[in-house]
Amino acid sequence: MSETSASAEPVATAPASADFVASDVSVSFGGLVALNSVSLRVTPGQVHGVIGPNGAGKTTLFNVCCGFINPDRGAIEWAGRRQARLRTHHLAGLGIARTLQGVGLFxxxxxxxxxxxxxxxxxxxxxxxxxxxxxxxxxxxxxxxxxxxxxxxxxxxxxxxxxxxxxxxxxxxxxxxxxxxxxAEPKLLLLDEPAAGLSEEEMNELGDTVRSLTEDMSIMLVEHHMDLVMRVCDVITVLDFGQVIASGTPDEVRDDPAVIAAYLGAEVDSHDQTPIGKV
Ligand SMILES: Nc1ncnc2c1ncn2[C@@H]1O[C@H](COP(=O)(O)OP(=O)(O)OP(=O)(O)O)[C@@H](O)[C@H]1O
Ligand SMILES: [Mg+2]
Incomplete structure (x- = not known):
């Protein structure tokens, strides 16, 4: 993140298009370090996936990005402006939308x-x-x-x-x-586990929808389902124990030994994820 672009002022209107940057974000719950100096950049028109085994810190990162959690250290920058105290009720005015794990309809x-x-x-x-x-x-x-x-x-x-x-x-x-x-035509859409509970066919449909949305917005996709993430993302950040262990295109991430090791380790405890090496 550039120091010169940092500002505590809120963005008055939604930007036309912009980078969403998390820089050196750290969050602890008591003695447990859920995120340790995590950085990522979502650029316009991209689908940026965030994956990792259970407990890796995905939801915590999502919560920081949408203002649910204030990080202990680090910053969120949107449209070149530092969002000093991001809150969920600021999101709409900033041109950011999110869906949650539950559906939450009236x-x-x-x-x-x-x-x-x-x-x-x-x-x-x-x-x-x-x-x-x-x-x-x-x-x-x-x-x-x-x-x-x-x-x-x-x-x-x-x-x-x-x-x-x-x-x-x-x-x-x-x-x-x-x-x-x-x-409301957001410029950034934050999706938390949108494929949870969907069949394979429904997941494929969702993948097509997500891709089509990139015409108008960038997307951060926090998701367990590796096949969906590999298919729709331009860039993937992989977390393990609160740290970024890899970042790159789906092909780069798929072949990364640290990522394979993290998922093979997780396989012992978890049966709801496809080991990355088998995708
Ligand atoms: N409110 C909280 N209080 C205490 N510990 C928490 C809290 N939220 C998360 N944690 C812990 O922080 C770590 C990261 O959790 P997080 O939910 O972000 O992981 P995740 O990658 O989303 O996992 P999953 O794949 O199971 O959804 C875990 O060890 C979790 O137990
Ligand atoms: Mg989670």
Whole structure:
């Protein structure tokens, strides 16, 4: 990270496109070092994968990147600005969106309305007055609905628009959660284990979707499923015991002896990961 570009001022508007940089990030929980001087750079239009065996620090890094956890040391820089005290409620204004491991949809709202909540930050009054039946501008409401509909279209999910989340199969709920994350057209999308609970076919579909999103945004993908990560990522950072043990293209990372060793070691304790050497 360049010293000259560092600034504590918040970014006022979402950047057109930008690098997302984590520099020397360290996090400890009591005596346990979950992240030890971890750095990575997500560049525009790239899918940047973060992988590693169980307990490697992936979720902790994700939480730092979206402002859930304040690192003990290190910094997050976005669009050339240091985000001194990043908080989750800053993300939308910064042009950053995220999905979480759970889907977290509103059960009492239709799919279309759920997707509209992704625009709430941008049009707070319009959306919330609509949600609570207060007087509102019909034109605002229509514009929000149209944007939500277009996003569902992009993800091939318009057939779900009037459904309620509890009536949908899990993969469709995840699609809706993704629609809600991208409806405000973020420049960076942070995905935490988006393939969890998906079949192989659904995972392939997700891979195609993620690739197609790179036209408009960069993506950080924290994921267990090696085959998906290898297929869709441009660059991969591999963590083990809170440290970066390798970083590079899928081919470089796949052949890295440190990575193979980390996964073979992990195989003894874990049955839910494909050893990297077999991909
Ligand atoms: N809130 C917390 N309090 C204490 N220890 C934690 C906390 N969160 C994570 N840890 C520990 O920090 C280390 C890194 O955990 P983290 O959840 O980031 O790993 P991970 O790579 O996401 O693992 P998994 O693949 O199992 O999801 C682990 O040893 C974990 O037990
Ligand atoms: Mg995790």
């Amino acid at each position: 059960n009492g709202m239709t799919v279309l309305e759920n997707v509209m909540t992704g625009l709430a930050e941008q049009s707070r009054a319009g959306f919330w007055s609509a949600a609570f039946g207060l007087p509102r501008s019909d034109r605002d409401e229509r514009a929000l609905r149209e944007r939500a509909w277009t996003t569902l279209e992009r993800l091939g999910a318009t057939a779900l628009a009037d459904r309620y989340p509890p009536t949908l199969p899990y993969p469709d709920q995840k699609r809706v959660a993704l629609a809600r994350a991208i409806v």
